[in-house]
Amino acid sequence: MRLTAAILCCCLSLYSCQEGNKEEKKEPATSAIKDSAPSNRSERPAVNPYNGVDVSPMDMVYYPVDYPKLKMAHTLSTPPLARVIYSRPHLQGRHIFHEVLKYDEAWRLGANEATELTLYKDVTVQDKKIKAGRYTLYCIPHTDTWTIAINSNIDTWGLEPDTARDVARFVVPVVRTQNSLEYFTMVFEKKEAEAQLLMAWDDVEVRLPLRF
Amino acid sequence: MKKTLALLFFFQLFFLSLMAQTLPPVDKSPMDMSYYPANYPVLKIQDKPTEALAARVVYSRPQKAGRTIYGGLVKYGEVWRLGANEATEIEFFKPVKIDGKKVAKGRYTLYAIAYEATWTFILNKNTDTWGAFKYDPKKDILRVTVPAEKITETVESLAMSFEKTTTGFKLVVAWDMVKAGLPISL
Numbered sequence: 001m002r003l004t005a006a007i008l009c010c011c012l013s014l015y016s017c018q019e020g021n022k023e024e025k026k027e028p029a030t031s032a033i034k035d036s037a038p039s040n041r042s043e044r045p046a047v048n049p050y051n052g053v054d055v056s057p058m059d060m061v062y063y064p065v066d067y068p069k070l071k072m073a074h075t076l077s078t079p080p081l082a083r084v085i086y087s088r089p090h091l092q093g094r095h096i097f098h099e100v101l102k103y104d105e106a107w108r109l110g111a112n113e114a115t116e117l118t119l120y121k122d123v124t125v126q127d128k129k130i131k132a133g134r135y136t137l138y139c140i141p142h143t144d145t146w147t148i149a150i151n152s153n154i155d156t157w158g159l160e161p162d163t164a165r166d167v168a169r170f171v172v173p174v175v176r177t178q179n180s181l182e183y184f185t186m187v188f189e190k191k192e193a194e195a196q197l198l199m200a201w202d203d204v205e206v207r208l209p210l211r212f
Numbered sequence: 213m214k215k216t217l218a219l220l221f222f223f224q225l226f227f228l229s230l231m232a233q234t235l236p237p238v239d240k241s242p243m244d245m246s247y248y249p250a251n252y253p254v255l256k257i258q259d260k261p262t263e264a265l266a267a268r269v270v271y272s273r274p275q276k277a278g279r280t281i282y283g284g285l286v287k288y289g290e291v292w293r294l295g296a297n298e299a300t301e302i303e304f305f306k307p308v309k310i311d312g313k314k315v316a317k318g319r320y321t322l323y324a325i326a327y328e329a330t331w332t333f334i335l336n337k338n339t340d341t342w343g344a345f346k347y348d349p350k351k352d353i354l355r356v357t358v359p360a361e362k363i364t365e366t367v368e369s370l371a372m373s374f375e376k377t378t379t380g381f382k383l384v385v386a387w388d389m390v391k392a393g394l395p396i397s398l
Contacts, residue, residue, distance in 0.1 A: 048367050048368060048369060048371055049365065049367070049386075050367060050371035050372075050373050050384065050386045050391075051244070051246065051371040051372065051373045053242065053244070053273060053369045054242065054244060057238060057239065057242030057243065057244075058242060058243035058244050058245060058270075059236070059238070059239060059242070059243055060243055060270070060298055061236070062340070067340060068298045068299065068340055068341050068342040069342045071340060071341045071342070072341050072342040072343065072345055072346045073346075074346070079340070080340050083340070085243075085245070085270065088238060090238075112253075113245060113253045114253065155247065155252060155253060155256065155265055155268070156253050156256045156257055157253040157254050157256065157257045159257060160257055181235065183237075183238050185235045185236065187235060187236055198235075200235060
């Protein structure tokens with residue numbers, strides 16, 4: 001039993017060493033095409049001469065929630081209202097807020113390509129009208145609030161947002177959760193007549209209300 | 213000690229399952245995107261795009277995972293969603309030509325039919341949908357048949373990227389030991 005515990009401890013400390021290494025190189029040089037997987041942790045030979053798989057996988061969410069599935073099932077004939085495409089970094093043992101991400105500094109709300117919000121229809125956010133179209137989304141985390149920026153510089157890489165092209169900024173409250181969420185997650189939720197774009201990672205949740 | 217560990221393990225499982233119910237887990241076939249010009253977003257922040265933005269593909273990447281892909285998972289002669297999950301989307305940021313036909317700028321769904329020696333790419337206007345389960349040929353914009361090339365190494369995860377050609381560019385799709393290119397001219 002003691003042996004098992006000792007082995008467990010060893011494994012844990014080894015693991016944390018690895019994490020330490022990862023933190024040091026938290027952002028790849030901008031010349032990097034993708035945040036590619038460190039070669040020592042590939043489970044299977046990653047032979048892909050065309051396009052390697054990202055460490056922070058991309059994902060897509062729609063509003064109405066699960067729109068593509070509803071459309072496939074022919075239960076919806078109206079166009080979608082909104083869509084977000086973003087990449088999902090993971091904690092890997094790190095404390096995100098305030099260790100990896102600094103308060104009061106812009107964060108790309110994802111990884112790799114800039115996080116994209118498509119509005120298929122004009123929307124009202126905190127009494128401000130935002131026109132239909134594609135936008136880049138980024139945020140500035142603070143201790144108790146986040147500033148969410150909707151920006152017109154699209155099809156770009158997430159680093160170095162061009163703040164001069166902000167279309168609007170909104171301040172939303174931070175909610176602390178009991179659980180720690182491993183993967184950064186964005187999802188639309190329906191709340192009465194409103195849509196809320198939930199952004200969650202580690203023990204932080206933030207919601208941006210959208211009225212269509 | 214063993215009991216405590218076991219209990220801890222079950223608690224962890226329990227909480228993991230709770231979380232999984234409320235928020236979406238990470239997809240088994242992760243999504244990815246490619247641009248033409250290749251790596252446009254990175255070039256853009258470095259202020260060195262060589263050409264204007266022309267196209268983008270957004271697709272999910274299933275893995276071979278030891279399976280027989282062509283003639284197995286992907287049936288010969290049947291419409292294939294060319295990805296996983298949400299339908300594969302190709303967007304043109306300017307008008308282009310495919311197989312001599314004009315294609316207006318905009319978003320399209322891309323499907324394919326694999327045969328042993330050729331692939332047929334299908335450009336369809338039913339966007340924002342899921343897979344190819346309700347594929348509607350009435351919404352096709354065009355179909356184009358190209359050779360299917362054998363490659364020497366196995367590509368584990370379905371891969372798509374754009375390459376420059378003499379007349380424009382092509383979308384190269386590779387998976388397992390086959391690749392095919394959709395030629396697009398500007």
